Amino acid sequence: MLKRIILLLIWTNSLSAQQLPYHPDEEEMTGRYKHARLLDSISRNTVFKSTVRANWSVDGRSFWYANTLKDSVKEYILVDAASGKKRPAFDHAKLAAALEQDPLRLNITRMDIGTKTAMLEAKGKYWEVDLKTYQLIKKDSFPQRVYPDRVFRRSRWQSFSTRGESPDKKWHAFVKEGNVFIRNNETKDTIQYTTNGTKEKPYAELAWSPDSKYVVGYLTNPALDTLVYYVLTSVSGTKRGQLRSQNYKQPGDPFTTYEMHLFPVDQLKSIRVNTEILDFFEAPVLHWRKDDPRYFSYEKVDRGHQRFRIIEVDAQSGTTRTLLDEKAKTFIYESRIFTEYIPATSEIIWSSEKDGWRHLYLVDGLTGNIKNAITQGEWVVRNIDSVDEKKREIWFRASGMHAGEDPYFIHYYRIGFDGKNLVQMTPEKGQHLITLSNDKKYYLDTYSQVNIPPVTELRLTSNGKKIAEIERADATEFFKTGIPPVESFVAKGRDGVTDIWGIICRPSTFDPTKKYPIIENIYAGPHDAFVPKTFMGTFGEMQSMAELGFIVVQIDGMGTANRSKAFHDVCWKNIADAGFPDRILWMKALGTKYPYADTSRVGLYGTSAGGQNALAALLFHPEFYKAAVSSCGCHDNRVDKQWWNEQWMGYPVGKHYDEQSNITNVDKLQGKLLLIVGEADTNVPPESTYRVADALIKCNKGFEFLPIPGMGHSDGGPYGRLRKRNFFVRHLLGVETPLVIK
Template sequence: MKFLSTAVLLLSAQFLFGQGTVADYTRAQNLKKQLTNKIENLPGQFYWNDKGDLFWYDRNTLQGKEYILVNPQAKTKEQLFDLTNVFSLVDEKLGRKIENRVISNDQIKLLDEDQVSLDIAGYLWIWNRRSSQLSQGAASGNKERNMRYWGQRKQGNAYREVESPDKKYVAFIRNNNVFLAKKGNTNEARQITFDGNTANYYSNDIQWAPDSRKLATVKTQKIEIRQLTLIESSPKDQLQPKIQTRDYVKPGDELAQKLPILYDLEKDRLSVFDATLIPNQFYLSDLSWRDDSRAFTFEYNKRGHQVYGVMQMDANSGTSSFLIQEQNKTFIDYSGKKYREDLADGKEIVWASERDGWNHLYLYDGITGKVKNQITKGNWVVRKIVHVDAEKRTVIFEGSGVNAAEDPYLVHYYAIGLDGKGLKLLTEENANHQAFFNKDYSQFVDTYSRVDQPPISVLRDKNGRLIMELEKTNSSLLEAAGWRAPEVFKAKGRDGATDIWGIIIRPTNFDPAKSYPVIEYIYAGPHSSFVPKSFYSNPSGMYELAELGFIVVQIDGMGTSNRSKAFHDVCWKNLKDAGFPDRIAWMQAASKQYKYMDIGRVGIYGTSAGGQSSTGALLFHPEFYKVGVSSCGCHDNRMDKIWWNEQWMGWPVGPEYAASSNIENAAKLEGNLLLIVGELDDNVDPSSTFQLVDALIKARKNHDFIMVPGMGHSSGGDYGERKRRDYFVKHLLGVDPPAWNQY
């Protein structure tokens, strides 16, 4: 017989590689359960009381969750409460068994060393741990979170009286203009502005100066806001489908322009901010008065994100000016790195900037707008400002990359003077740190770990000195169950010089004598970095996928954040890049070291921005990536929300958008592609995926597509996860996946 049948070839592949079997699927399906309750003394979050002299935390033990109270002065640890016992007492007092027997940490508040407040079954309960008594308090009044969307409209010209600080006057909007009246006598109101109309109205967000002698607001342009329309095909409460709509602004859409105004009551003088200083606004922040009423400030983000400023209007002269002007030839990362702290009523300002190529802090003279000194400097980045102490003139912050011998993404805590002197490391261990400070920042809990090192929690003083040990997580049972820590791996990127960092995950039954296809889990959104740095037993479900017979990797390539500005700038007007040259170089280096990594069989998957990138891998790098699964991807940045896409792709909308579009480049598809989308995705417009499907059909490109009814922005839920696993097994392993009822 000259040719073997497909079935025989598939059976041969399954026999040869022994991967993608029913046993593998069963092991993957049971892995999460198998690893549950295998970690001893795993700390959760830490919560200080209001006074700052006590704190509590939750920890996972082999028996379940425990709640621990710590007295730092006495250096004692005690049980805060037994949740099972508390629920039993609540049942007894209510005369019924409550169904929800789970409590989140935000429902717990430490009152003092003896008492804790618990929000259970709609009531606030006080547990006294000394007397073991539970008393019922008032109804808790928990409310559902109100979802809002960027660009969502609000009624800014509705009638609303705004009282002056001295309570003598009220200001309000009538017929789109500002009126002023003595309190209680609005019938004799005085009109302040006269040019307001329905198309350009004055906002009711009126801000009085603290001295009650002046007020400010903004004149706002009314615009039509784009609507995102979604069809709910299978609603639970009716047979017929429903239509849902959202305010949803997209790149290139018109944005409302605002113009601040200042009114001086004593001089009866109206001053208008100089509009030439604030053209093409992406947004203006709220107006904020100085305590001494000398001026108000606001922040101005010019559309295109290459100019960002702190603006000021002098209350005495009515003059307009830039107080701080930040400029960049690519983009200012306003959504991730902007920081401003005004000190001494704005006499000084702490400001974050990447102007020297790294994210650092600067101290400004808040009167002259001149830089007094750079606070932090070096080839490393400030990640987050924890606290600025104006009296002691110090800053506590998170930083990464200071120690060149470490993974540059590992977060440490530091203190430094506002004069830029005395940089002090507060957390020395080579790990990713998370700190929880008390009220006066004299002490903090430090939990540190790496992906290959379980967490350790300690209490430190303000200088980082150890006060007491709290928890040391034991992962021996986890390892005995077959779990192996991800391997941290670094290799040179596209330039042959820059270190690229990632992790490698292997199956529990890993055999170095076998050959394993490689699957990359990608999220290349420029707003952060994404490879996990702290200890997780199963980061992003990658272990289950590895169990089927794969090596699974995750990598932070160029174009992502938390490195140098040059590293980040790779994404600018170029989201299709997604760091792929670095990712490919990284996997090639890993495969040279580990011969069992078969980079002739590489798959990729991702969600949201990762959905865009995983499809882009097959369009722009088909020589390397062979199989892709993309969930709710932003397949054309012109179709997605404005704030995220104009931040990286720029404005006006130029040809770069089409160049990065998966839809425009659909005809380039090679390999096997599965697209998944939820019909109710209100984060990324699902029409982006529908249009990609349409383009692939018109280009006569074979692909697979799943639309999940009733689902929002997600990876497809359990159904999508199963289909993703099957897709890689079929197209990378060459094995027909087993029927779902077989495991």
């Protein structure tokens, strides 16, 4: 394989303009379809030892895992955590004989291994095994394991309320006929606190203070979401189309509003809190001070995503003050705001991109002042795994800290609240995933790159020291199929400075003396980045397309997430941009380095936001893109879901929504277009695509249209993917192929 790559590089450097565009005949094209099907078949289950799923012992001193090898042979391995030494978890032959199973293909679902016995589940039955004699004792169930350290975080905006009963059990708060009542559980006396609530505009979401002195509630003005409809045309056993509907909030639609009130049990009155009516999301989680439960704070994101606040309320008077107030000229990425409240020290850990990169800060919870930056630098905190209040330590993931690496590679770290004692837990180059032992004393680190199979190492949590390499994935059989390794490729973006990263898939029958059309797999949704970073040891959709005679690429352009704030800001009120200037420059750089990549024949395909992007390429960049397959596209950001589109396109809905709509711009269409839509799409309303078709017809534009009965949000399924292949073969390679290749 290495020799082949070296030859490719030599050939590429020696080739020039004499290369001819690749145009296969029908017979050769038919052979390519058959070869792609063959590779799909023979490449399955050809990568071994790529995943170590550790099953830790109760005492945390060891763990076992299973490998599935060639021909479905299974092995079970036991690892001593302190030394990293491995051995068979048991005598496979003896246990297989006892279980009456094939010793090469033992099927064990669960297992707890001790020094003398093991509990296991096999084929739905439970057994205790004597590891010396291999005698079996049948059991009724498998022992339950308790994991006390596991913490499940609730959404910041999940509707919050408590039970009606107060923490001290003396009171019960409830809403009756839209109004708030509090009953004394001892005397049974009930006090009505409000009279202005109605069935249409009731009080709701009552929540007690921890000292049982106050109830917080809201006078609400409910907003009913309007319906979107779709018709199932081909339901078995029916003669008519079946109408379906669902609640669906679109940009500009109203939210239920919440007017905050306090109900002190010792004052027998309602106090309207001196704060703005909440008109975005639902009732917030309340954070009461531990040292003085007279005060609580809550979080507020303004509609339009340009302001985030933490507001403190004095429950005795209803007065408020703003502890933290962040404003942005573009957007604040609401779903990636992280806050952790530390009641014992009245502190808040808060994430922000205020310095141009997503970082963590320690905030004084009493004053709102930033005590110190916890993380800083030109890199991005990607996720927070845990916060240890006693050790004052944060475990987090980040990317971009390692110079010379792909800036999207995720690494794991931990750091003190004071921003000191940063510990690097995953030093090796690559995309990482760690799993901790139950007591967090050890962890397994699995890392890989798109062209390098995974390696799993056992490390010590206290200092990150490597104990042993547990497994190194074996992809020998995969590469024997002839599928070339995926290549990571980087080129400069529109500013001439920023690196744009992507990947390249080539056909296994690749001939560097020919020029192959380029097809881009596009998804430019601003909510994340999408180019794979882990080992691509499967025959996926991109490689399947490449086998037909294409160079298939995927790119993360500006406007996507996980880089700097400036990189991400390109999408603000500008989703139609989709990073196209960066993508086009990237492919031109690809064509310069590899002349066999034909930048005069470029197509693209995508689904959902990618479907929107695919059509937009032909509308706004027809000088470069020549053919597109657009599946289930959200072609007009006013038709699609509210929460996603207002985050990037802003609120209120303005003329920029109309200016960037694919529907509005269909008169600009050049090139070849195939639209695919599932009639039962509950993610993006099907009319988004139908309105494109209607507008194209009214403009007398030629296009292909494939509606699929009964299908939901999809790229078209097997039939749609076949139509996509044939479409690109016809329009980029110039070959008419049968719909089905036998």
